[in-house]
Amino acid sequence: MSEIPVVEFAGVHKTFGAYRAVVDINFQIRKGEFFSILGPSGCGKTTTLRLLAGFEEPDDNGGTVRIAGDVVNKKRPYERNIAMVFQNYALFPHLSVERNIAFGLEMRKVSAADIPGRVKKAMEMVRLDPGQFARRMPAQLSGGQRQRVALARALVLEPTILLLDEPLGAIDLKLRKEMQLELKQLNKSLGTTFVYVTHDQEEALTMSDRIAVMDNARVAQLGTPAEIYECPRTRFVAKFIGESNFFEGVAQSQGPDGWLVEGPGGEFEVPTHAAITQGGKVAIAVRPEWLDIAAPGAAPPGENALRGTVSDVIYLGETLHVLVAIPEGSGDRRVTVAVRNEGQLSRPIRWTKGDAAVVCWKPADCQVLEDA
Amino acid sequence: MNPFALRQAALRWFHRHKETQAWALLAPGFGWLGVFFLAPLLIMFGYSFMPRGEYGGVEAGFTLEHYARFADPLYIKILWRTLLDSTVCTLICLVTGYPVAYVVARATKWRNFLMFLVILPFWTSFLVRTFAMIFLLRDTGLVNTLLINLGVIQEPIIMLYTPFAVMLGLVYGFVPFMVLPIYASLEKLDLSLLEAAEVLGARPAERFFRITLPLSMPGVVAGCLLVFIPALGSFLTSDLLGGAKEILIGNLVQNQFTTARNWPFGSAASFIVMALVLLAVMIYLRARDRGNELGAQ
Known part of the structure; x- marks a missing residue:
């Protein structure tokens, strides 16, 4: 400057x-x-x-x-x-x-x-x-x-x-x-x-x-x-800014596109980041609107996918928040997935409480946090 | 009807008759003031128009002579001196009391202690404090002894039984009445106003005269009134510290009721003081209303 x-x-x-x-x-x-x-x-x-x-x-x-x-x-x-x-x-x-x-x-x-x-x-x-x-x-x-x-x-x-x-x-x-x-x-x-x-x-x-x-x-x-x-x-x-979902795990191995991280709810991929070292702790944040929800086994190829159960659907007008509980060793991790509202009266979303689902997102959408 | 239901009914009745409730609450105070303040006042007002009795007291009749006596230059002089002394006393209290109130209002840690010091004199009677001033001011008193021992002066300065001593006593007695209302208005002052003024370019003196002083005017006016009114009616201070050399209207009233036994004239003098006080109160109310129009938020 x-x-x-x-x-x-x-x-x-x-x-x-x-x-x-x-x-x-x-x-x-x-x-x-x-x-x-x-x-x-x-x-x-x-x-x-x-x-x-x-x-x-x-x-x-x-x-x-x-x-x-x-x-x-x-x-x-x-x-x-x-x-x-x-x-x-x-x-x-x-x-x-x-x-x-x-x-x-x-x-x-x-x-x-x-x-x-x-x-x-x-x-x-x-x-x-x-x-x-x-x-x-x-x-x-x-x-x-x-x-x-x-x-x-x-x-x-x-x-x-x-x-x-x-x-x-x-x-x-x-x-x-x-x-x-x-x-x-x-x-x-x-x-x-x-x-x-x-x-x-x-x-x-x-x-x-x-x-x-x-x-x-x-x-x-x-x-x-x-x-x-x-x-x-x-x-x-x-x-503090917006809403976020947090996932934690341990960096297992480095591939060409990033790290494979082993978390309590399953494995996921994270892009390469200076803060990640082999065997070190990794924490990422993913915005609700960057998460998707799919039927078990229907996650798009190449995306991270964690299995869970729909625990609630919240109607917000512009969007719907689908809350998914992902089982982890000691308890459930609550994840919020934002879904665009295309009209619940004409084309309601298929998710209701109790459905088995996978939460999925592109590895590139992970925000790696420096204070893991 | 059982007692509980009766009580409920009474409460409901009061609830519907808010005005009656208010009068019921006011009745004891009104009753007390009516019997012990208003009635004697009216009696005195009546006396002030009645001829003087031969052995004190009054005789039946109507006369304006007691009020007419105030046309006498002697009494006009007393009246004038009283007004002047009260005004000077009020001004001295203002210039000495305002800074004290300001410091106390701004103090954080010491505020309660400083407030305690301001109120402390009220713990002893005014009479005792005035006598204490005599010990301070007389020729062999604390001040003169100290100055002589320090070699500042050879002969004692005559202070007691002078107008100086009277003024000192008046200011000493009344300055807390100036400090308290000014403190109350300064304490309410929103400090962010001073910060706003500072960012807008106001230096300390400008901040004081443009923001702090105007916003503390209600306290200043109330303080002046609280000092001016009792100063106008004071008699003890000029009696004890002035050696009764200079009489104020308060002394006149006291003399007429005690030694001179001229109750009608004493009453007339009282009502003249009261008229002056009412005038001061009216000026105050005017100033306050204007202040409220400006300062209301």
Whole structure:
């Protein structure tokens, strides 16, 4: 990357007393990128955002945070050219909508003559009618409208980086979907770099150019939505993003296309992977939609096939989940197979509880996990 | 009807008659205040319009002379001094109390302990604390002895029985009433608002004057009222620490009821104080309503 990254975290550590909030965080964010930090609560994603905003400083000798190439470790938030949208919006309750939006401009000593025009423009950008809303107080707005004010208050500054801390968490599903698309469009049309913190994996997949998945204070995986979803590197990532089935076993022998793995439910083939060694443990994840279900003996040739019994069929609308119990030494392994719904009234699937079946998948669809 | 069914019926009746229930709950308080507060107040109001009896007490009749006496420059001066002292006391309490409230509200580990220190003076009576101030301030008191022994001064500074001592006593007595409501409003303040202001470019002073102070105004106004009202009616402090040299309207009322035995005039003075207090309360309610309009969320 020849271009200087807008944001760079290099070996960043942050501890609060004895609590290690983030450990060795490394990533670079390109200009104009929609970058999400995704993880469960307590994973360190908010601390990472606060380090970038300047509310927290990295530990001494705890790495560097750079914005546009400059080390900003010790800089206060008001010394960084950033803007932020807070989880609870943090609108000033004693100021009207227009005064809220103007606040940052006033603080940055923008000439008073320019302020009304810029406030109006920002309100239009987030599709809030200035004539209707400019004079209202935050208490007189709905959740979605407050969200838009918070966004306008940040965007009016024309920041190089916009930080968003779970901004859509408190609004209802339909509006959230709408706002996701709007945010994505704003990111592309303004060319502003968006750093978006969320615990909602679907939201992250929908909006992001790249995602940093955080787990237990570290970045577990960094990549595009497709990379994260299709090649999860750890069990955590595979579990946290989408649904996955897990199979374990011991690597027996290496063939031309991969490894033959002996698992408690049967043998299966796994593509060659650096993490696999002869006689070592192997764990793989397979997405439900990449699994197939077939009658015993009817598995397509060349595919992995494990025998089991259908334990349940769940109707989800778009798809059906067929749950199959694969007997393993100590108990059953429950596997979810996603089947496209072609109309249960006209062409119902043939599987019902108690049927003997094989679960099959192409060896290439195995996602080998590094933490076997 | 068995007792259980009776109880059920009564509960159901109350449930349907919410208003009666509310009145039933209010009755003891209203009764107490009516007999021991409102009735004496009305009697005093009546007295303030009646001629003075020869040996104290009142005689039948109607007169406005007691109120008219306040046109006398002597009393206007007392009234004015009382207003001025109460205002100055309120301002000193505000500038000393606000930072205390701010620190206590922001403290995490020590908050309860600091709060305990603020409330501690209430554990002894105001009279005892005022006497303690005498020991502190008199010529052979703690402050003068210390300064003389340290060689800072040769002669004791005369502090007791001066306006300074009165003001010190008033502020000392009333500053907790300023701290508590300001603390309550600062403690509620959402810290993410300050972070939002900081990201938007506000430096510490700007954050204080643009966010913290406006949002703590309800506490400031309540605190000012809680100090101003008792300061207006105070008499003990100017009596003990001021040596009764400068009389405030509170002293006037007290004198009229005790030594001067002019109850009607004392009553009239009381009602003038009360009118001032009501005025202050009205200003407060105005400010609070405006604050609510702005701050409601």
